[in-house]
Amino acid sequence: MNESTLFLITFILYIISAFFYFAFLFSKKESLAKTGYRFAFLGLILHSLALILRTIESGHAPFTNMYESLSFLGWSAIFAYIIVEGKFKIRRAGPYYMLIVIGLMALASSPLMPSEATPLIPALQSDWLWLHVSITMLGEAFFAIAFITSIMYLAADAKEKKGVDSKTSLTADKLDSVSYRCVAIGFPLFTLGGLIFGMVWAYKAWGGYWSWDPKEVWSLITWFVFALYLHSRIVMGWKGRRSAVIAILGFLAALFTYFGVNYLLAGLHSYA
Amino acid sequence: MKSFLKTFSSVKLAIFLLILITIASILGTLIPQQRTAAEYAARYGQISKLLVQLQITNLYHSFWYICLLFLFSLNITVCTLTRLSPKLKKTFKPKLEKETRKLLALKIHERYKKNWDLTRTRDEVKKSLTGYRYRIKEDIEDERAFLLARKKALGPYGSDIVHLGLLVILIGGIISGAWGLRRQMNISEGQVLPVPNADFSLRLDKFETDFYPNGSVKDWRSTLTVIEGDKDLTSKTIEVNHPLAHKGFVFYQSSYGWDWQNPTLEIWVKKTSDSNFLEKMSLKMGEKHRLEEGDTEIALLNFIPDFIIGEKGEIATRSLEPNNPAAYIEGWQEEERVFSGWIFAKFPDFARMHSDKPSDFSFEFKDFQAGQYSGIQVSKDPGANFIWAGSVFLMLGLLLAFFWPTREIRFILEESQQKTDIIAAGIAQKNKETLESEFASVMTSLRRTK
Numbered sequence: 001m002n003e004s005t006l007f008l009i010t011f012i013l014y015i016i017s018a019f020f021y022f023a024f025l026f027s028k029k030e031s032l033a034k035t036g037y038r039f040a041f042l043g044l045i046l047h048s049l050a051l052i053l054r055t056i057e058s059g060h061a062p063f064t065n066m067y068e069s070l071s072f073l074g075w076s077a078i079f080a081y082i083i084v085e086g087k088f089k090i091r092r093a094g095p096y097y098m099l100i101v102i103g104l105m106a107l108a109s110s111p112l113m114p115s116e117a118t119p120l121i122p123a124l125q126s127d128w129l130w131l132h133v134s135i136t137m138l139g140e141a142f143f144a145i146a147f148i149t150s151i152m153y154l155a156a157d158a159k160e161k162k163g164v165d166s167k168t169s170l171t172a173d174k175l176d177s178v179s180y181r182c183v184a185i186g187f188p189l190f191t192l193g194g195l196i197f198g199m200v201w202a203y204k205a206w207g208g209y210w211s212w213d214p215k216e217v218w219s220l221i222t223w224f225v226f227a228l229y230l231h232s233r234i235v236m237g238w239k240g241r242r243s244a245v246i247a248i249l250g251f252l253a254a255l256f257t258y259f260g261v262n263y264l265l266a267g268l269h270s271y272a
Numbered sequence: 273m274k275s276f277l278k279t280f281s282s283v284k285l286a287i288f289l290l291i292l293i294t295i296a297s298i299l300g301t302l303i304p305q306q307r308t309a310a311e312y313a314a315r316y317g318q319i320s321k322l323l324v325q326l327q328i329t330n331l332y333h334s335f336w337y338i339c340l341l342f343l344f345s346l347n348i349t350v351c352t353l354t355r356l357s358p359k360l361k362k363t364f365k366p367k368l369e370k371e372t373r374k375l376l377a378l379k380i381h382e383r384y385k386k387n388w389d390l391t392r393t394r395d396e397v398k399k400s401l402t403g404y405r406y407r408i409k410e411d412i413e414d415e416r417a418f419l420l421a422r423k424k425a426l427g428p429y430g431s432d433i434v435h436l437g438l439l440v441i442l443i444g445g446i447i448s449g450a451w452g453l454r455r456q457m458n459i460s461e462g463q464v465l466p467v468p469n470a471d472f473s474l475r476l477d478k479f480e481t482d483f484y485p486n487g488s489v490k491d492w493r494s495t496l497t498v499i500e501g502d503k504d505l506t507s508k509t510i511e512v513n514h515p516l517a518h519k520g521f522v523f524y525q526s527s528y529g530w531d532w533q534n535p536t537l538e539i540w541v542k543k544t545s546d547s548n549f550l551e552k553m554s555l556k557m558g559e560k561h562r563l564e565e566g567d568t569e570i571a572l573l574n575f576i577p578d579f580i581i582g583e584k585g586e587i588a589t590r591s592l593e594p595n596n597p598a599a600y601i602e603g604w605q606e607e608e609r610v611f612s613g614w615i616f617a618k619f620p621d622f623a624r625m626h627s628d629k630p631s632d633f634s635f636e637f638k639d640f641q642a643g644q645y646s647g648i649q650v651s652k653d654p655g656a657n658f659i660w661a662g663s664v665f666l667m668l669g670l671l672l673a674f675f676w677p678t679r680e681i682r683f684i685l686e687e688s689q690q691k692t693d694i695i696a697a698g699i700a701q702k703n704k705e706t707l708e709s710e711f712a713s714v715m716t717s718l719r720r721t722k
Binding site for chain 1: 283284286287290291293294297298300301302305332431445448452454484486488489490491492511512513514515522524525526649650651653656659660663666667670671674
């Protein structure tokens with residue numbers, strides 16, 4: 001069994017999981033969501049194996065090109081979801097969230113992303129690669145959940161305002177609180193992995209902890225948006241719609257930091 | 273002064289500034305920074321002058337961006353300080369709630385009677401609370417006792433520690449900007465170069481490039497020796513990600529290149545009249561070489577690694593890679609130049625020789641060698657330690673703010689006729705479930721005690 005076969009099986013398991021989640025969404029049978037959860041969990045195990053194999057084969061951390069990095073982001077996304085779903089029971093977010101994961105996996109398997117492992121360029125030969133990238137991506141995964149629950153909040157809130165009874169335990173209030181909890185986990189992770197470990201590594205590799213490189217600036221912007229989320233919420237008591245919109249913008253900023261900067265803006269981070 | 277404090281203690285102002293800084297930062301990533309005026313003119317035409325004047329082309333170091341950051345820091349400082357003293361008061365001089373109905377109005381509360389006197393009840397309550405690691409403050413009036421039990425009291429200070437961390441980081445940034453130094457040193461093997469603004473020098477003993485089997489670069493390694501006065505102090509082999517530090521200066525492997533100023537060329541000399549004639553000579557920059565036959569001397573005057581002819585007919589190099597090496601040589605006979613011109617390594621038939629006197633020689637540029645130099649980035653950053661210290665505060669504060677929720681349980685105990693009425697209530701801003709279960713177990717254990 002090699003890495004690409006494992007990756008493919010993982011991908012299929014995630015699709016099956018999404019299928020069950022959507023079946024749950026339409027039939028409202030809880031057992032279907034549980035099956036979906038189990039498939040996602042099984043996928044996570046195989047995905048972990050794939051990443052370990054990749055590490056052994058290539059001899060370096062499994063996130064040094066776009067294929068690896070997308071695959072790892074998919075892994076982080078499922079990992080975060082397994083935790084959040086286990087704690088807060090947000091099953092109805094499952095189908096939408098799985099779509100994001102499937103999107104990431106599909107992008108990773110697209111022929112546009114060269115998947116062969118290439119030797120590591122000198123700048124990436126550092127243990128900080130592990131710390132910087134993995135923790136940042138884990139933080140982004142929690143932002144992704146907050147993104148989904150915030151969109152669902154907006155929909156649920158609009159429904160509740162019209163007086164439609166949502167007939168589910170996942171009320172607008174609960175969605176709002178889950179979004180906050182996810183940001184509360186994602187924000188420290190992103191701060192540590194993205195900004196602090198990023199600065200430490202930049203200092204070790206480039207001789208300066210901050211260079212105003214577009215990727216650096218965009219991760220700072222992402223950080224600002226979530227800082228705004230927390231302050232407007234805790235100090236000024238903005239909950240609900242405005243909060244949800246800020247969380248959505250924050251995730252979009254994180255997404256742009258991850259993808260957009262590479263393709264649209266040139267800078268030091270040109271390799272990842 | 274009062275209105276100043278009022279303005280800067282506003283969270284609304286903080287949010288407004290944060291939004292402004294965010295928008296400005298985005299702008300700086302959309303417009304390429306620190307390019308030449310010509311580049312901006314080509315890109316933006318008419319408005320390019322305006323962009324330069326508004327410092328948008330060097331936005332992150334512009335006066336107004338730094339002003340925004342300064343105002344923001346001031347805002348954070350005032351916000352934090354004005355909110356700190358009520359918090360400290362609450363921590364060190366807390367008010368003990370003495371009104372029963374206020375406790376009963378709280379969401380988590382309980383009330384029941386125990387067949388104990390006040391002293392006994394107090395002791396049992398305290399025992400139970402300390403078992404759950406609560407710290408207790410109390411007050412006694414006649415037949416009544418008031419207790420305040422708290423846990424994880426540092427939680428509310430998380431945000432203050434985050435803000436402190438941010439300020440320390442910003443101070444570090446200012447120090448780096450004002451007293452930091454970042455220079456590039458290109459140094460060849462054997463060369464000794466003085467380190468800018470320092471009292472020591474650096475010698476490159478060895479420079480090596482490692483390759484992967486597929487030919488791509490694996491690593492660059494420079495063995496550097498620090499020289500103070502005329503003594504070799506220390507030596508270290510640095511690579512990318514593994515710098516050398518000495519006296520606050522840090523030396524990074526950052527690039528490499530060829531020393532095109534001092535190449536050695538191999539040139540084959542032929543004669544048009546005699547096809548058997550061949551002289552192989554090695555020629556260094558600025559050197560003259562006398563041919564074995566006759567009295568002609570050849571000199572190398574110029575070398576270009578990637579030869580092109582520019583728009584105005586000027587000779588230039590397209591890059592520093594040896595893609596199209598060209599050499600300018602001259603032939604001399606007794607203090608008189610007899611020919612001169614360019615020869616090309618890749619195009620032996622393309623030599624452009626200009627003869628002042630008829631000459632029988634032709635030249636082929638066969639090979640070239642140049643020493644590689646190592647590109648060392650020198651950096652002195654007295655602000656860096658502030659950044660690390662600030663980062664520690666920042667993380668510590670975030671963890672406290674999010675994962676160290678303060679819990680509070682308040683008691684009012686009232687004795688009447690050898691019995692004591694226990695009124696208890698729990699308060700938590702975050703993580704209410706945990707408090708609820710802890711509150712329940714404290715109360716259960718009290719009830720069960722005989």
